[in-house]
């Protein structure tokens with residue numbers, strides 16, 4: 001048997017590219033998935049039409065969605081069609097024994113097939129969500145996403161978000177100052193510093209252990225009860241600020257401390273050997289380096305803080321959630337609360353994206 | 369010698385139960401270059417760190433210019449102004465540019481104005497051929513360039529003695545030469561130096577005294593010719609046979 005025939009025989013068995021699933025399987029699977037997706041999309045999207053026989057205007061809209069969605073599913077067939085084209089070219093090349101040349105179409109076949117499967121699956125998830133919203137005569141959509149209620153409540157609900165903003169800003173400042181101070185106290189060296197270190201550790205442990213909502217409840221209802229002039233009789237917002245600051249500072253203190261710890265000790269040695277005092281070494285060498293490392297996770301905590309301001313509702317404050325709940329109780333419908341969800345979604349996403357970007361950039365710089 | 373500048377007497381140091389330095393006696397005269405050689409783990413780094421008060425010593429005396437600088441109550445900051453130290457790695461401050469690295473201590477410790485410190489730093493950088501890199505960040509320099517900057521960062525404080533702990537060990541072989549050249553220059557200009565090194569050729573060329581450290585004891589010292597050509601102690605012979613076997 002010549003070398004070429006041996007290679008061809010081998011190729012028929014294994015294919016030009018070694019991979020766990022052959023490109024044939026992927027191409028055929030993507031064709032089958034594509035057809036199933038078209039069918040399921042039509043079934044899922046047209047289901048809602050059965051509830052709107054008496055509403056021709058809405059019916060027209062929904063029919064448009066069903067036809068458009070199914071058309072999109074049909075468009076996705078372009079991937080399996082391309083995959084099958086590449087498959088034929090690859091097989092032709094293999095049959096001629098040109099294994100190296102066959103690699104490219106086999107790879108392309110695999111890519112197109114996988115893309116088809118991926119887009120098809122995504123479309124089906126969206127269709128499933130649509131079915132969930134519309135099923136049982138639009139029960140879910142009516143309960144959560146009633147446009148009328150949403151529009152009606154939105155102005156006052158969004159105006160109430162000002163309170164959440166104030167709480168976030170005030171608490172952020174307190175958290176930054178308190179946490180840096182606690183982290184530095186936590187690092188006081190020597191026997192004399194021990195009781196202070198213990199106190200910080202106890203504080204951090206306590207407030208990381210107790211749920212934030214409990215802290216808010218205890219402080220918000222407890223301190224006014226004490227009737228001690230200094231801590232009772234505050235505006236409700238300030239109890240919320242205090243509680244959130246205490247709770248979050250525990251985490252941020254740990255964050256600062258671990259960042260300071262992560263600076264290599266030889267940096268301190270190098271600074272001290274140049275004659276800098278311990279305080280100078282921390283101020284000019286350790287803390288600036290630690291602060292850079294801490295910025296992304298710190299911003300992450302501030303995103304979490306914004307969201308947790310919604311907890312102050314338990315104190316009966318009219319924050320965004322409190323206001324929405326008031327509307328929801330009146331309408332007997334949850335759509336105003338969905339406005340709250342949307343609000344946090346819209347303000348949080350850019351921030352978390354920004355944090356991710358910073359973390360990525362830091363990783364890239366660390367590798368350089 | 370009458371002019372002993374740094375004297376170490378009966379120095380002992382342990383980490384927990386592990387005795388690392390077992391009674392070291394060593395003196396360094398002005399303008400002398402003393403090379404510490406010895407196997408890894410023999411205590412070279414510990415000895416240098418003790419001299420710079422980065423480690424607390426258990427017993428013994430370290431004196432600079434006749435002035436005891438070891439023990440409780442000593443002003444370590446004043447000591448360190450007279451003593452410069454360069455480490456094997458992690459020397460430069462990564463968040464500061466090259467010139468800011470050099471300027472930091474003169475400004476913060478000696479109270480120089482920033483302009484004055486910058487001018488002096490540029491002169492020093494010029495001396496090692498890196499004045500164009502003044503604005504670079506340390507991670508934009510090669511390892512050899514970083515070590516050269518670390519050395520002149522020490523020199524910016526006008527130390528009276530320079531401690532160097534294997535400053536070429538973390539470098540790629542082709543970068544070792546440029547760092548050793550700087551040290552040779554400094555030695556020629558009369559800088560007093562105590563350095564731990566694995567570069568035997570350098571020790572032979574530059575050292576006035578070579579001291580062999582073995583398991584926390586200084587078991588042999590003398591001029592390089594004597595130590596390298598006719599070592600008296602068996603451990604020294606064994607160590608040198610292994611160390612010199614490596615070509616270069």
Ligand SMILES: Nc1ncnc2c1ncn2[C@@H]1O[C@H](COP(=O)(O)OP(=O)(O)O)[C@@H](O)[C@H]1O
Pocket residue numbers: 383386388406407408409410411412413414415
């Ligand atoms: N911080 C430390 N804690 C405990 N043991 C240490 C410490 N530093 C060094 N040692 C030990 O002291 C001995 C001498 O170390 P070192 O002075 O670094 O030796 P060399 O620099 O000659 O390689 C080694 O056995 C090492 O494990």
Ligand SMILES: [Mg+2]
Pocket residue numbers: 409412413414533534
């Ligand atoms: Mg060492």
